Amino acid sequence: MDAAQAPPGANSIGGNASGVLQNSGIVIGDVKLYASDSEDPDELFETGLHRLHGNMPRKAALSFSAAYDRGMRESRLWFYWALAILSGRSDMDLDAESYAELSACLSAVEAASTDPFDRATIVVKGLFELSMRIRETEMEALTEEDRKAIMVVLELLRKLSDDRKSEITRHLDRVIDGTIMDLSMQMLREQLQERRSEHARADRAPRFFLPDPMTPRPREMPNWTAPGAWGVIVGGAALALLAGAILYFGADTTAQVLTAAGAIAALALIVRCAPAMMLRRERVKLRARHYQGSATDMLWVRWPQVMAFRDRFAQVLEYAFREQAPPGRAPEDWLAETGQARLTLSCRTAERYGDQDDMETLYWLAYHYADQFADASASGLLHHKDAGVSPVSPMAKTGLVGAGALLALATAGAAALSEGWGAVAAVIGGLTFAPAIALLGYHGLRIGLRRRFDEERRRWAKELFTAELAQYDHWREWLRNRPSDMEMSDWLDADLTWLRMQAMNELRLTHHDVLAHFAITEPDPFARAARVPDGPIRYSKYRLRTFLLTHNGVRIYSADLDFNDGSHLNPSMDNFRYDMIISAELVKSGVRYGRTGAALVDRNQIQPNMTADVALAHEMKLALHGRFIRIVIENQRYQNFAPQTPAEEKALLDLAMETSGAVEGLRILQSIAGEGRDWIVTERARHRRFIDRELFTRNAAINRIDRATPAIESHEPAALPAPRRTSELPIAED
Known part of the structure; x- marks a missing residue:
């Protein structure tokens, strides 16, 4: 089995957005x-x-x-700290503390x-200072000195390593002035094309949304x-005794011996x-019981928990069999043909895994069965139950x-x-011996071969x-090449930038025409969801919005994003x-959890009688004259991600707001x-007033230092403030 080849159903599960499969979210x-x-x-x-690489710059x-x-003073710290301060921001978004830290870096x-x-x-530093200098200047008013400075900085950017160049263009996206962006457009397009598909995205991205399979x-x-x-x-023995009595009392000795010898020899041959x-x-x-089903395997399933598990797994099996229907077979016909077998498989799976709550870890098993039955149909095993079983000797x-x-x-003799x-007694005795021998031989062998039958059952169970195990090992090996969360973040960031460029191209806008821009991501209602510990939730499908x-x-x-291959639709x-x-x-919204996922509901409809299956999510609500634009900021919709305490809810909201782009977007829209x-x-x-004040304060501090110390030997920045806390986000009650 080729480890590089996707196991059956892997791509279907990883990109599933149908709402059929349970979708509670997974932690990787x-x-x-x-x-x-x-x-x-x-x-x-x-x-x-x-x-920073996970798109959490704050x-x-x-x-x-x-x-x-704690004492770190290295060149890599200054670089990445500056990127973290500027990522997702323009220079107008910096507060006093951020500006002080940036200046120090x-x-x-x-x-x-x-x-x-x-x-x-x-x-x-050059890009930031140039952007600040020319932000107030129209393109036509740029001096020759400004143009030369821009070209010098762009040339320095081109000479950097690919990693540094990619990091700068990614995180300074909103800092770089439109004029500079327009002049470096070709370089940016080439980088984006590579970033959106690098590291075998189409093959590896679906793996991020697949849970580790449960051990079989x-x-x-x-x-x-x-x-x-x-x-x-006992009945056969009684018949044998009857036959013997008939011969004993009605036939002569020769007939008795001959008939008894024939019966014993026949029994020996049997x-x-x-x-x-x-x-x-x-x-x-x-x-036949495996491929055609057996009613006896369903009789024992009585406990409510096990019955619920069986019913849930039966739904997964139906979806998997529909997806894996043999070539040339209509899915509906295939489901009808395998209905009894699927119900039997559901009962057997419930027998082994009925104590488990996480159905998603068993999706691999459902697709294994679907693939197994499709192969059996192709090989004839499904319709010819003796196919694959060695014939007995003639x-x-x-x-x-x-x-x-x-x-x-x-x-007859x-x-x-x-x-x-005597002849009549011999015939009657022989005819009575025949069923007696058949009953004694067959059922006696059934009891005598009991251990051999048990061995056959264990051998078949071991074969299955x-x-x-082979399929499980294939899944485990295939998932080893699951992308990191940082790779997922970089792909999404490249998709957002590419969408903005597509929008500007259709609208025939240059970056200089755009005063500000930001993007907000919204997950598809039935997208697969996954996250790493303490990381943001990633989705298999998004609704992307770029605001120009x-x-x-x-x-x-706006466009729909299929994250698995980066395609933009609708x-x-x-x-x-x-x-x-x-x-x-x-604003807050309600979420009602179901067997296949969750649905957003009007929060006013679930209060004050809020039930246990209802939690809260958050939406960004943009009110316009005559209409609303609502963008879901997911952080509680998936049951496995639902917070248990107010502190967890706050942390998840902050994370969702930052990684979705809603923080800066909300600030700008509120300003407008x-x-x-x-x-x-x-x-x-x-x-401008803020910058003038900061420069004045900084120059005054430098003058005081110069008067106190004639020469400064160290080129380190002055002591910076202690770690900052994220600001509170106002949440309205909708």
């Missing part, structure tokens, strides 16, 4: 990449790096700040340094039994030849025929040698279990003027709602 692994209780600065730095900045507070390197991270930090359990086959065999044997045929019949019967059938012939000859009533804020209003370009465009925006807020169409002028004026 137990390694905490995004959390650390360590005091070691190197470990704190690594945690921050993971957070949390990454906290980790880098903690590493700095950018001033910590020397222009003449050859360290790779220092060179990358110099590029970040062997089935305990019940011991073989022969109900009623002893009664039949005992010698019948076992092979009976064992083969048992093998055929075992296969001598066995000949021996059974010989046993009957021998008894008949002995009876005894009758021929007798006269009158070996096939399950131009001089005249807001353009929203694009649409929405437009409205700035004065159409009334408000933007974060408050300022109207002049929001960008007001924002720029406010930002």
